Every structure is written in C-alpha cells, then in structure tokens.
Amino acid sequence: MPLHEAVKYVAAAYIAVFVIVLLYVAIMARRLRKVERSIGELTQQGAGRDSVGDPGER
C-alpha cells in the first residue's frame, strides 16, 4: 500500500483510540466535578453547623 494511503488508516486508528480514552477521562472528570461540588456544599453546611451549634465558643 502506498504511504499516503497507509497514513490515513494509521492516523484514523491512533486518533480513534485516543478519542475513546479521552472520552472516558472526560466522563470521569465530569463525575468528579459533581463530587467536588457536593463536598463543597457539605463543607459549607458543616461550617454553618459548627458556628451555630457551639454556644461555648460564642
């Protein structure tokens, strides 16, 4: 097979594989962002409780 034709197939194979891996990482990153957001909300609620529910420190 001539080089200029083979390059198309080789490029397609490598790009396809790296797109699959990147897609997976992007999905996982999105889920982690959701976890981070939830942790932020919980931390705020926890901080709010600490300041309200501790009369000795007021």
Added chain:
Amino acid sequence: MPTHGSPTQRGRENAPEYGRGLVPLALAAVATVGVALGLIFFYAPEEAQEGFLQRIFYLHVPLAIVCLCGFVIAGAMAIQHLRTRDPRWDLRSYTTIHISLVFAVAVLISGSIWARGSWGHWWVWSEPTLVSFLIIFLLYATYQPLRFSIEDPERQARYASVFAVAAGAFVPIAYAAVQMSSAYLHPRVLGPTYAHLPAAMGVVFAVSLVAFALLFTTLCRFEMAAKRARWRLRAARAALLGETDLGARPRTAQPSLGAPPSPRPAVDRESGALVAHTQARSI
C-alpha cells in the same frame, strides 16, 4: 491537644487519600505513552510486507493483550471476593472489567481499520481471532446488565463474581482454541509468524505494551478512587444531614462497598443524647 483550624482544614487533614500515588502513576503512563509513540513513528523500522500500515500493530496488539489480561485479572479478583466476601475485591473486579471493555472497543475499532487497509474489508467473519475477540467482548458486555438486573447488593456482587470467574477462565481457553485452529490468516505477534521480531521492532513493541499496561492501571486506579470518594461522600452526607433512608439505594450496576466506617455519632452536648447516627449502605 486540641485540634486547631477550621472544619474544612480539619476535614482535609482527616480525609482519606483516595488517589494515593495516582499522580505519579498518571505521569508515568503519559510519559511512557509519549515515548512509545515517538518510537513507533520515528524509530521502528518499516515492515517489508505491510509497510507503514504495520504501525497500527504497535497500538492494536498491546491494547488487545492488556485488555485480555485485564479480563483474566478481574476473574482472579472475583475469586478473592468469593473467598473473602470483601466488597473491595468486587469493586476492583468491576473496575478492571469496565476498563478492559473500554480497551476492547479500542481494539475492535483499530483492528477493523487495519483490516480495511490490509484486506479491503472492515470485518472478516471467517477469521477466528476476530470472531473469538468479538465473542469475548459480547460476553463481557452482558456483565453490566447482569449486575443491573439484581437489586440486592450482596447477591449482585456474588453473582457478578461468579460471572467474572467463569468468563475469565473462558478467555485463555478461547485464545488457545484460536491458536490451535488451522486457519492462520491473522498475523500473530506472539505466535509462530512473528515469534522472532527484529530487535528494533521488539523494543518498540515491548515499550508499547508497558505504556498501555500503565495506562490501563492508571485508569483503573482513577475509577476506583472516584468510586471510593463518592461512597465516602454519601456516608458523610448521611452523618451530617441525618439522612436515615440510605437503605433505599437506587437500582445500579455499581458495586456496593457495604457499610462505610461508622461516622462519629453526633451527641447533644447538654443531654448527652445521640442526635444522629446513620450508616450508608452503598455508594
């Protein structure tokens, strides 16, 4: 000694390290994949018959080897789960199968592209290697629906482990069957045809194999860290907000890690009464 700092700081200090060692591992994987790509395109010699097209094999074959090894390793992890009933082994087995499936999709696509370039067809049904790999892929594609179909987390984990053991044993059997079959149309890297790769090609192939094995390990660790973090978050939310209805977990294929480490019960400072003590049952 009293603990100083804000609740956030204290939380950070006490937080378990979900991704311990993940950053160096990820950096090593990226560096090795980079080196492998450099070797594939700038060092590996041109193969006499296939020419430039043969470079797909430095991607396709290591991916296939890592993927199939992943399925077998997941089976071994499932055996550990059945032996110890430790839900962490179920999580490891689940994650390994998940990443192996991602790799299997990559193997099927890269293999089809190579077949189109080399044979002029996207798929050849008479080729035992292709068909056996597709059968393995389809077999493992039923893993998630199997888990999803069972609501009880403990039963789900047990059945999934039995499946992973049986399917993991099938992988080497299928490989051996293909090796023993008479039709050797598919080029073999580790078989008789390619048994003696030239040294330069062998080095590139070995580096590629290590690179994709590292990538596989990194993705497994990444997913496990994410799942553990979500599980701990659920437990923390239960402890903080007093959510008691965690038994009603939505139907999911994801493994349950069982009861989390008991969150410290909140105690009313004046009466000493227990205010909220909840346990999350699953992720």
